[in-house]
Amino acid sequence: MHQPSIGFQLLAQEGAARAGIVRTRRGDIETPVFMPVGTAGSVKGVRFEQLEAADVDARIILGNTYHLWLRPGIEIIRACGGLHRFIAWDRTLLTDSGGFQVWSLGELRKISEEGTQFRSHVDGSPQFLSPEVSMEVQAALGSDIVMVFDECAPGKAPHDEARQSMELTARWARRSRERFDSLQREGADYGRRSAAGLSGAQALFGIIQGAAHLDLRRESLERNREIGFDGYAIGGLSVGEEKTVMWDVVGEVAPLMPAEQPRYLMGVGTPEDLLEAVALGVDMFDCVLPTRNGRNGQAFTSRGKLNIKNAQWTTDQRPLDETCCCSVCRRHSRAYLRHLYMSGEMLASILLTHHNLAFFLDTMRRVRQSIRSGKFTQFRREFTEMVNSGVQ
Numbered sequence: 001m002h003q004p005s006i007g008f009q010l011l012a013q014e015g016a017a018r019a020g021i022v023r024t025r026r027g028d029i030e031t032p033v034f035m036p037v038g039t040a041g042s043v044k045g046v047r048f049e050q051l052e053a054a055d056v057d058a059r060i061i062l063g064n065t066y067h068l069w070l071r072p073g074i075e076i077i078r079a080c081g082g083l084h085r086f087i088a089w090d091r092t093l094l095t096d097s098g099g100f101q102v103w104s105l106g107e108l109r110k111i112s113e114e115g116t117q118f119r120s121h122v123d124g125s126p127q128f129l130s131p132e133v134s135m136e137v138q139a140a141l142g143s144d145i146v147m148v149f150d151e152c153a154p155g156k157a158p159h160d161e162a163r164q165s166m167e168l169t170a171r172w173a174r175r176s177r178e179r180f181d182s183l184q185r186e187g188a189d190y191g192r193r194s195a196a197g198l199s200g201a202q203a204l205f206g207i208i209q210g211a212a213h214l215d216l217r218r219e220s221l222e223r224n225r226e227i228g229f230d231g232y233a234i235g236g237l238s239v240g241e242e243k244t245v246m247w248d249v250v251g252e253v254a255p256l257m258p259a260e261q262p263r264y265l266m267g268v269g270t271p272e273d274l275l276e277a278v279a280l281g282v283d284m285f286d287c288v289l290p291t292r293n294g295r296n297g298q299a300f301t302s303r304g305k306l307n308i309k310n311a312q313w314t315t316d317q318r319p320l321d322e323t324c325c326c327s328v329c330r331r332h333s334r335a336y337l338r339h340l341y342m343s344g345e346m347l348a349s350i351l352l353t354h355h356n357l358a359f360f361l362d363t364m365r366r367v368r369q370s371i372r373s374g375k376f377t378q379f380r381r382e383f384t385e386m387v388n389s390g391v392q
Contacts, residue, residue, distance in 0.1 A: 005203040006145070006230050008262050008283075012372040016255060016281035019371035022231075022262050024144050025200035026092045029059045031262065031283040032371075034274065034364045035094060036357055037291065039064045040071070041087045044291045045353035048089055055326040055358045059091055060145075062286050065137050066098030066129070070122050074140045082142030094286075095143035097134045097176075099207075100235070100267070103152040111151060113168070131175035139183040143202065147233065148176035150207040155241025162211035169209045170223040177227050180204050203230035205264060211236060212245045214252045221256055232257050233264035234282075247276065254281040271300060271363050272387060275380050278367055290360050294353030297341045301359065302383075306334075306391045308352065313338045326358035 007023035022029040036043045036051065038061045043051060051058045063083055068074070080086040083093060102109050102116045109118035115130025134149035149172050153165035184201045206224035210216030217234075224232055234253055237246045250265060254277075257263045264284035265277050274285055290300065299306045301321035306313075308320075319329035320337065328337075328351045340348035363383075370379035 005201045006262075008231075008260060010259070012374075014371050014374055014376045015279065017278050017367075017371050017376045018281060018283060019368045020283065022283070024060075024092045024203070026090065026144055027059065029092060030368055032274070032278045032364055032367055033060065033284055034360045035060050035062050035284065035286040037062045037286050037288045038087075039288075040067045041083060043357075045295060045350045046291070046357060048087070050354055051357070052091070053327070056354070056361055058357070058361060060094060061089065061091070063093055063095045063141065063143060064098065064101065065095050065134055065141070066101035068095075068141060069098065069129075069137045070120050070127070074137055078140045082140070084142060092145070093141075093143040094145040095138050095141055095147065096266075097138070097147040097149040097207075098129055099134075099147075099150040100152050102129055111168075113171075115149075116151075131172045132179040135176055135179040135183060139180075139202070145203045145205060145231070146180065147205050148173045148207055148229075150209055150235055152236045152239065153209060153211045155212050155237065155239050155245060157211040159213050159216070162209075162213050162216055166210045166216045166220050169207065170220065173206055173224060174227055177204065177229070205229055205231040205233050205262075207233045207235040207266070208253060208257075209236045210249075212241055212249060214249065217249055217253050218256065221253060225258065229261075231262035231264060231284075233266050233284075235266045237265070238267045238269060247280075250277055250280050250282065257281075271360065272384060274360075274363065275367065275383060278371075279376070279380060290356035291353050294356045295349040297348070297352065299352050299359075300356050301391060302386050303389050303391045304387050308334065308338050308341050308348070310338075320352075320355055321359065324355065324359060324362070326355050326362075328352075328355040328358070 008020055010018055010020045012019040020031045022031055036058050041063055043061060077083055077086050102118055105118050109116050115128055117128050120127050131149040138146040150169045151165050153162045206229035208217060208220045208224060210220045254263055262283045265282045267287060268285055269287055297308045299320045302323045313334040316334040318334055321329055337348060370376040
C-alpha cells in the first residue's frame with residue numbers, strides 16, 4: 001500500500017461540506033481552497049508579493065507541465081534549482097500533467113497507447129508526451145503535488161468513446177504511478193534536493209475520467225483507488241457539457257471519493273460553482289476565470305459580475321465592491337478603473353485581476369469559517385441571493 005506524502009485532517013463537516021487542512025511539505029493549506037492558476041510560472045497580471053499579501057494570501061498555486069516543458073524548457077528550470085526557485089515562490093505548488101492542454105490541441109495531436117504526439121504551439125516542432133515523460137518533467141519542476149497524465153474525453157462523448165478514454169487513462173495512471181515512484185527512489189525530485197531544509201517526497205494525485213457517464217466515473221474512481229494516490233481529482237468537466245451534467249457527475253463521484261484524502265475538482269469555476277461543489281464534498285479548486293476575466297474588464301463582486309467598460313461607471317466614485325476589503329477596493333473607484341481600461345492601460349488588468357483573486361480567496365475563507373461554525377447552508381443561501389441581486 002502506498003504511503004501518503006501529504007496529510008489531510010478533517011476539522012468540521014456540515015452535510016457533505018468539509019473544512020480541513022491539507023498538510024504538504026511546504027506548509028498547511030486550509031480547505032476548501034481556491035488555487036490561482038500560474039500556467040507558465042506566472043499568475044497573469046499579479047506579482048508574487050501580491051499573491052502573498054494579506055488580502056489575497058494564496059497558499060498554493062498551479063503550474064503547467066505542458067507549457068513549462070516547451071518554454072523555457074526543463075533544463076533551464078533544472079539549472080535554476082527547480083520551479084520554486086526559478087519563480088521565487090516558497091509556498092506550495094501543484095502542477096497539472098499536460099493532459100488537458102494536449103487534448104485541447106484537437107487535430108494537432110495523435111493519441112496512442114504509448115502517449116501523445118503533437119506539434120508545439122510555440123515553434124511547431126514535433127513533441128511526444130507520455131505518462132513517463134510527464135512524471136519526469138514534474139520531478140524536475142519539483143512541484144509539491146503532481147498530477148497523473150490523463151486523457152480527457154469531451155463531456156458529450158458517447159459511451160464507447162468515453163470508455164476507451166477512461167481505460168486508457170487508467171492504464172496511464174498506473175504507468176504514472178510506477179514512474180513517479182521510481183523517480184522518488186532515485187532522488188530525482190529536484191525541488192526537494194535544492195530547497196534548504198525541505199524534507200519529504202512529492203505527492204501524486206489520480207484523476208477520475210469518464211465524461212458524463214456515471215458508471216464510467218465510478219469505475220474510474222475504483223481503478224484509481226486500486227492504484228493508490230495521495231489525493232483524487234475529478235477531471236474532464238467544464239469542457240462543453242451542460243452544467244447540470246457536471247453536477248450530476250460531481251454529486252455521484254465526490255461522496256465515493258476517499259474521505260481521508262483531498263478531493264479536487266479541476267478547472268471549476270465561478271464563485272457559485274465553488275459553493276455548489278463544496279456542498280457536494282469537494283475540497284480543492286482551480287480556474288482561470290478571476291485572472292482571465294480581470295484582463296477582459298470584468299470584476300467578480302458580492303452582487304455579481306461588473307463590466308468596467310459600461311458607461312454607467314464613468315463618474316462612479318464607489319469601489320468595485322463596497323463589501324470588499326482588498327487593496328484595490330480600499331483605494332480606487334469604478335470611475336478610475338474604467339478610465340484605465342478604456343485608455344488601454346495595463347494597470348486596469350492588474351488591478352481587476354488582483355481584486356478578483358482577493359474576492360475568490362476571501363469567499364473561500366468565509367466558506368471555511370461557515371462550515372466550522374455550522375452555518376454553511378445559511379451562508380450559501382445568503383451569498384447566492386446577494387450575487388443574484390445584481391450590481392448597483
